[in-house]
Amino acid sequence: MSEPDTVDSAQPPARRPQPHIIVRDLTIAYGDFVLMRGLNFVVNRGEVFIVMGGSGCGKSTLLRVLLGLKEPATGEIFYGDFNFIRADSEARERQLRRFGVLYQGGALWSSMTLAENVGLPLGEFTDLSSAEIREVASLKLSLVGLKGFEDYYPSQISGGMQKRAGLARAIALDPEVLFLDEPSAGLDPITSRLLDELILEIRDTLGATIVVVTHELASIFAIGDNSVFLDADSHTMIAGGNPRAMLEKTADPRVRRFLTRGDQSEQDRASR
Amino acid sequence: MRAEHASAEPAAVAFERTDDAALIVRLSGQWRMRHGLPSGDLLTRELMRSTGIRRVAFDTSQLGAWDSALVVFVTRIIEICRTRKVNEDRAGLPAGLQRMLELAEAVPDKKEARVSAIRASIAERVGRASLEYFGGVTDFIDFLGAFAIALGRLVTGRARFRRIDLVIEIQDCGARAFGIVTLISFLVGVILAFMGAVQLQQFGASIYVADLVAIGMVRDMGAMMTAIIMAGRTGAAFAAQLGTMKVTQEIDALTTMGLDPMQFLVLPRVLALILMMPLLCVYSDLMGIMGGAAVGAGMLNISLTSYMRETTAAIQLGGAFGGIFKATVYGAIIGIAGCLRGFQCGSSSSAVGEATTSAVVTGIVYVVVACGIFAVLFHILGL
Numbered sequence: 345m346s347e348p349d350t351v352d353s354a355q356p357p358a359r360r361p362q363p364h365i366i367v368r369d370l371t372i373a374y375g376d377f378v379l380m381r382g383l384n385f386v387v388n389r390g391e392v393f394i395v396m397g398g399s400g401c402g403k404s405t406l407l408r409v410l411l412g413l414k415e416p417a418t419g420e421i422f423y424g425d426f427n428f429i430r431a432d433s434e435a436r437e438r439q440l441r442r443f444g445v446l447y448q449g450g451a452l453w454s455s456m457t458l459a460e461n462v463g464l465p466l467g468e469f470t471d472l473s474s475a476e477i478r479e480v481a482s483l484k485l486s487l488v489g490l491k492g493f494e495d496y497y498p499s500q501i502s503g504g505m506q507k508r509a510g511l512a513r514a515i516a517l518d519p520e521v522l523f524l525d526e527p528s529a530g531l532d533p534i535t536s537r538l539l540d541e542l543i544l545e546i547r548d549t550l551g552a553t554i555v556v557v558t559h560e561l562a563s564i565f566a567i568g569d570n571s572v573f574l575d576a577d578s579h580t581m582i583a584g585g586n587p588r589a590m591l592e593k594t595a596d597p598r599v600r601r602f603l604t605r606g607d608q609s610e611q612d613r614a615s616r
Numbered sequence: 617m618r619a620e621h622a623s624a625e626p627a628a629v630a631f632e633r634t635d636d637a638a639l640i641v642r643l644s645g646q647w648r649m650r651h652g653l654p655s656g657d658l659l660t661r662e663l664m665r666s667t668g669i670r671r672v673a674f675d676t677s678q679l680g681a682w683d684s685a686l687v688v689f690v691t692r693i694i695e696i697c698r699t700r701k702v703n704e705d706r707a708g709l710p711a712g713l714q715r716m717l718e719l720a721e722a723v724p725d726k727k728e729a730r731v732s733a734i735r736a737s738i739a740e741r742v743g744r745a746s747l748e749y750f751g752g753v754t755d756f757i758d759f760l761g762a763f764a765i766a767l768g769r770l771v772t773g774r775a776r777f778r779r780i781d782l783v784i785e786i787q788d789c790g791a792r793a794f795g796i797v798t799l800i801s802f803l804v805g806v807i808l809a810f811m812g813a814v815q816l817q818q819f820g821a822s823i824y825v826a827d828l829v830a831i832g833m834v835r836d837m838g839a840m841m842t843a844i845i846m847a848g849r850t851g852a853a854f855a856a857q858l859g860t861m862k863v864t865q866e867i868d869a870l871t872t873m874g875l876d877p878m879q880f881l882v883l884p885r886v887l888a889l890i891l892m893m894p895l896l897c898v899y900s901d902l903m904g905i906m907g908g909a910a911v912g913a914g915m916l917n918i919s920l921t922s923y924m925r926e927t928t929a930a931i932q933l934g935g936a937f938g939g940i941f942k943a944t945v946y947g948a949i950i951g952i953a954g955c956l957r958g959f960q961c962g963s964s965s966s967a968v969g970e971a972t973t974s975a976v977v978t979g980i981v982y983v984v985v986a987c988g989i990f991a992v993l994f995h996i997l998g999l
Contacts, residue, residue: 408868411868411872412871412872413868413871413872437874437876438874440871440872440873440874441873441874443872445868445869445872445873447865447868447869448865449864449865451864451865451866451868451869452866452869453861453866453869453870454860454861454864454866464778464873464875465873465875468776468873468874468875469874513869523872
C-alpha cells in the first residue's frame with residue numbers, strides 16, 4: 345500500500361496548530377465488505393477540513409462514524425483527549441452536545457416550526473426561559489438570512505432555505521465542531537457561494553472546527569484549509585493537505601483528475 | 617443516399633473472415649431498441665468455427681440509425697472478445713458510439729460490490745426465514761427493555777421529551793379515536809346479541825342474551841376490538857411517522873444532538889397508548905352493551921330495564937378489571953410494535969410502506985398471542 349501523498353498547508357497559520365480531531369487506523373466496513381481502511385488524519389482546531397472523493401467512496405459514511413452513528417470495524421477517534429470510540433454512551437452523549445450537524449437534506453423536524461427546531465436543543469440543554477430561547481433562535485435564524493421565518497414549517501420553505509435553517513439549528517448551541525454533509529448540494533451557484541461565506545464567517549466568529557463532506561470543487565478551493573481525499577477503488581485515503589496546494593503539487597493522477605474535473609488541458613498545465 | 621436506403625432495412629449482422637487473422641463484423645440496417653436485440657451467440661459460434669482469429673473489427677458503412685440497442689450489442693461483442701482473449705478494433709465504429717463506450721468503461725466494474733445472485737435451496741430459505749422470525753422476537757424484547765429503561769427515567773424525572781408531544785399523542789390516540797371505536801364496538805355488540813338470540817330463542821331463554829353480550833364484551837371483545845382498531849390506526853401511524861423521520865435523517869439529528877430518540881419519540885407515543893387504551897376499552901364495553909340492548913329491545917322484546925338489570929348481574933368486577941388490564945397490555949404491545957418497525961425502517965419510501973404494514977401485522981399477531989396467554993392464565997388463577 346502506498347503512503348498517502350500529503351502536502352503541507354500553503355499558508356502557515358498564525359499560531360501553532362492544535363489537534364482537535366485525531367483519527368487513527370480507522371477501518372469502516374459493512375459486514376464483510378470493507379469500505380475504507382487505514383484512515384489516518386488530524387483535524388486542527390479552528391480549521392475548515394474537507395472530506396472529498398468521488399460519488400459513493402464513503403464520505404458520508406465516514407461522517408456517520410465520526411458522529412458515532414455507525415461503529416467502525418477497527419481504529420480510534422479522539423476529540424482532543426477524549427477517546428470517542430471507547431467511551432460509554434453517557435460520555436458520548438455529552439460530547440455530542442458540543443457538535444453541530446447539518447445533514448444532507450437539512451433533516452429539520454417536520455412537525456416543528458423553524459424557531460422550535462432551532463430552539464429545541466436550547467430548551468433541552470440550557471436554563472434559558474422560553475422567551476429567551478425564542479430570542480436566541482431568532483438571532484441564529486437571522487445569521488443564516490432567515491429572519492422573519494420563525495413560524496414557518498420546514499415544508500413551507502424552499503430547499504436552500506431548509507439547508508440554511510438546518511445550519512442555524514446546527515450552530516444553536518455554539519458548537520466546538522460543526523459537521524456539514526454536502527452543504528451546497530442542490531443549491532444554485534450563488535446561494536452555494538453565500539453558504540461558503542457563511543461557513544467561513546462561522547469559523548471566524550465562533551472559532552469552531554468545521555468538517556465538510558463535499559465534492560463541489562468551487563467550495564473545496566474556496567473554504568478548505570486542510571483535507572483528506574478518499575478513493576473508492578483502493579478503499580483508502582490517497583492524499584491530504586490544503587486543497588489549493590494539492591492541486592499545484594500532487595503527483596497522483598487520480599487526485600489531479602478529480603481536482604481538475606477530468607479536464608485534460610488543465611491536467612497538462614498542472615503537470616508542466 | 618446509401619445511408620437513407622440502409623435506414624429502412626432491419627438490423628443485421630454479418631461476419632467475414634479476412635486473411636490476416638481478423639474477423640470483420642458488418643453491422644447494417646436500423647438498430648432500434650423497440651425492434652429487439654440480435655444475440656451475441658452468432659459471434660461466439662463464428663469464433664469457435666474459425667480458429668486463429670486474433671482481432672475483431674467493425675464495418676458500419678451500411679449502418680442506418682442506431683440507439684442504445686447497438687451500444688448494448690457492441691458491449692456484448694467486446695465482452696465475448698475479452699473472455700476469449702481476442703483484440704477488438706473499435707476504429708470502424710461511429711465516433712459517438714466510441715465515446716459512449718469510453719464513458720461506460722470509465723468506472724471499472726466493482727466485482728466485490730455485486731451481490732451474489734445464487735439462488736438458495738428451499739431448506740436454506742426456510743431456515744433463514746425462521747431464524748429471522750425468531751430474531752424479530754428478540755428485537756421486540758430488546759426494544760421493550762430499552763423502553764422500560766426510558767420509562768424508569770420518566771419515573772425518576774430524568775426523561776427528556778417535550779410534554780406537548782405527549783398531550784398531542786394523547787389527543788390523537790384518545791379523543792380522535794372515539795368515532796371509530798363507537799361504530800365498531802356497537803356493531804360487535806349487535807352481532808354478538810344477534811348470534812346468541814337465534815340460538816337462545818329456541819329455548820325461550822332470550823334474556824340471557826344480555827349476559828352473553830356483557831360477559832363477552834367486558835372480558836375479551838372490548839379490549840380485543842379496541843386493540844385491533846388501534847393497531848390499524850395508531851400503530852400504523854407511529855411506524856409511518858418514525859419511518860419517515862428515519863428516511864429524512866431527523867432521527868440521526870436527534871441522536872447527534874444528544875437527545876435519545878427512545879425518550880424523545882417512543883416514550884410519549886407508547887405512554888399515550890398505555891394511558892388511553894383502558895379508557896377506550898371501558899367505552900368500547902359500554903358501546904357493545906348498548907348494541908346488545910338495541911337488539912334485545914328491537915328484536916326480542918326485552919324491556920331496557922330488565923336488559924340492564926340482567927347485564928349488571930352478569931358483570932363481575934374481576935372480569936371487568938381483567939379486560940381493562942388486558943387493554944393496557946395490548947396498548948403497550950401496539951405502541952412498541954409500531955415504534956420498533958418505524959426505527960427498523962430502511963431508507964426509502966417503499967421501506968416506509970413495508971414498516972407500516974409490518975407494524976400492523978406484528979401488533980395484531982402479538983395481541984392475539986397475548987390474548988391466548990391471558991385466557992390460560994386467568995383460567996388457572998380462577999378469575
